Amino acid sequence: MALISKQPYLFRGMYEWILDNHFTPYIVVNATVPEVQVPPKYIEDNKITLNLAPAAVTGFAMNNTALEFKASFGGRLLHIYIPMESIIAIYAKENNHCLVFGVPEITKGIVINMEETAEPGFQEDIVEETKDTSVEHRPKGPPKLTIVKSSKDNN
Numbered sequence: 175m176a177l178i179s180k181q182p183y184l185f186r187g188m189y190e191w192i193l194d195n196h197f198t199p200y201i202v203v204n205a206t207v208p209e210v211q212v213p214p215k216y217i218e219d220n221k222i223t224l225n226l227a228p229a230a231v232t233g234f235a236m237n238n239t240a241l242e243f244k245a246s247f248g249g250r251l252l253h254i255y256i257p258m259e260s261i262i263a264i265y266a267k268e269n270n271h272c273l274v275f276g277v278p279e280i281t282k283g284i285v286i287n288m289e290e291t292a293e294p295g296f297q298e299d300i301v302e303e304t305k306d307t308s309v310e311h312r313p314k315g316p317p318k319l320t321i322v323k324s325s326k327d328n329n
Contacts, residue, residue, distance in 0.1 A: 181258050181275055182238040188264050188273040189226070189236075197266035199226040201241075207260035209240075213247045221262065224254070 192199040201224050203210060205217045212222050224245065228234070231243040232251075241256040265272030 178238065179258070181261070182236075184273060185258065185261060185264055185275075186236065192264070192266045192271075193228070195266070197268045197271075199264060200224065200267050201226060201256070201264050202262040203256055204260045204262055207257055209255065209257050210260050211253065211255035213252055216247060224256075225267075226264075 189199050203212065203222050203224060204220065205212055205214075205222050206220045212224070216222055225231075226234070226241075226243075231245045231254075234243040235241070238258065240258055241254075241261075243254050244251050245254055246252075261275055263272050263274045
């Protein structure tokens with residue numbers, strides 16, 4: 175028996191967290207996935223970023239298969255259909271907290287990188303030099319999540 179995808183459940187959780195914190199939810203969509211219905215004029219590099227704030231959309235519906243809503247583009251109200259598998263990421267506009275689904279390259283926003291450090295907040299490498307270079311040294315302490323700005327963010 176095939177397992178149900180976790181993506182719709184994770185997406186709903188992040189979407190609700192963003193709204194509960196009074197942030198603005200945005201999604202990045204792969205516009206090349208079949209059945210995606212978005213205005214072609216707003217697609218850039220085969221992706222489109224959409225504002226999902228309740229004030230920005232009407233008729234919002236979400237299930238395990240897709241998102242569906244109407245949104246205004248250039249003064250025209252258009253029907254938008256987004257299959258779940260086409261969603262690359264969901265993020266909060268105000269602080270860039272995000273959840274990324276399956277695409278390793280993100281050109282906007284942030285990438286979360288896990289690195290280990292000796293102390294929380296201590297960013298410098300603490301590897302001591304030894305004569306035996308064949309032994310790999312790891313910093314002591316728990317893993318630490320750090321936020322790294324995308325190199326294309328500076329544009």
